[in-house]
Amino acid sequence: MKLSDVDLNDLDLFERHTPHEMFALLRREAPVYWHPESDGPGYWAITKYQDMKWISKNPQLFSSAKMGILRRDPTPESLPLIQNILINMDPPQHRHYRALVNQAFRPRLISCLQPQIRDIVTRIIDGVIERGECDFVEDVAAILPMEVICEMMGVPKEDRRRIYKIGNSMVGHDDPELQEDGVSSDDMEAAEAFGEMFMYADHLMKKAKESPSEDLATALVNAEVEGHKLSEDEFRFFFLLLLVAGNETTRTVTTNGMIALIENPDQLALLEEDPSLVNSAVEEILRYAPAVHSFRRQAMEDTEIRGQKIRADDKLMLWYPSVNRDEEIFADPDRFDVRRRPNDHLAFGIGEHYCLGATLARLELREIFRGIVTRFRDMEMAAPPRRLRSNFINGVKEMRVRFRAEAVAA
Secondary structure, three states: HHHHOOOOHHHHHHHHHHOOOOHHHHHHHEEEEEOOOOOOOOEEEEOHHHHHHHHHHOOOOOEOOOOOOOOOOOOOHHHHHHOHHHHOOOOOOOHHHHHHHHOOOOHHHHHHHHHHHHHHHHHHHHHHHOOEEEEEEHHHHHHHHHHEEEEEHHHHHHHHHHHHHHHHHHOOOOHHOOOOOOOOHHHOOOHHHHHHHHHHHHHHHHHHHHHHOOOHHHHHOEEEOOOOOOOOOHHHHHHHHHHHHHHHHHHHHHHHHEEEEEEHHHHHHHHOOOHHHHHHHHHHHHHOOOOOOOEEEEEOOEEEEEOOOOOOOEEEEEEHHHHHOOOOOOOOOOOOOOOOOOOOOOOOOHHHOOOOOOHHHHHHHHHHHHHHHOOOOOOOOOOEEEEEEOOOOOOOEEEEOOOOOOOOHH
């Protein structure tokens, strides 16, 4: 393979597999690579660990807000809308907003959810274990994060399926199968999805104000820093981020982790023999197959990375599957090792935009994989996984699996 063969914009390629061979070539020969675009001006592909760390820790040089975090340029009409989402903010707005929502997302509060999450995992496994086969995505991986977030926010059970479908549509904008009319979404469809989420957020906000409870919606409504509270718009946008990002990413990592374990039966056997390895296994899953392929930054002034001149307003794409397999950081990086230590992966990012939900995601992943390795046996693919057509989310739409039902724990 030559540099001229690299095409990280080929969504059909990502639908087949993550192009690790391309990333390895870029890390060796062009770690800061000017990548052309047929639908844009081109961008710098960032594929090395230390470069991503530096960019992520310097938001004054590399903006999330100027053009958002997706590869394609937003329209002038949609840009102000997306700039209200936490992930698309720069300091000082980002720090102010994050300080408010952090009050409702403290690790101590999240840790109190463990018994509830363990009960949900038990119900999920009870629902499929006797069948001997299932769609792992729909029947296992998707249920836990959606149930947890909806429980936290006070979303009633009858509304959760619709929320789930809207979220799928928003992250699967490049995949025709996930759009209601069977074509990739346009700005009108995206606006409609935003509108639906906002209407539901308004409903939750009103309920939290009129009938306060112990849920996260009430905590967000009442969060206050230096006399400031979340505005109605800020509440709406955080609800959208939580329901889409918080659900999709954990579902994706759960599915990708199960694929890695099935493809590496020796590692699955280690976990089944010693479930205490679950914590390190979750970190390795996050490194080996992160939920996000890429995020965008926009250069705010002229600078330089590895001798390459970065001009003000240049686009940069940060490639997470690549930095998490950087040979300078990880020994034998293509090997899946549930006992890997140290494991300083960047699956949750670093710096200003370190994932707000990392503590919750880790808790959910540890509980679901603890349940899987203690109650399932001989899990195998019944059909090849059907992957999301996206170079943004490293997702799987369907994964049919078989397993031994008689392995149910007493």
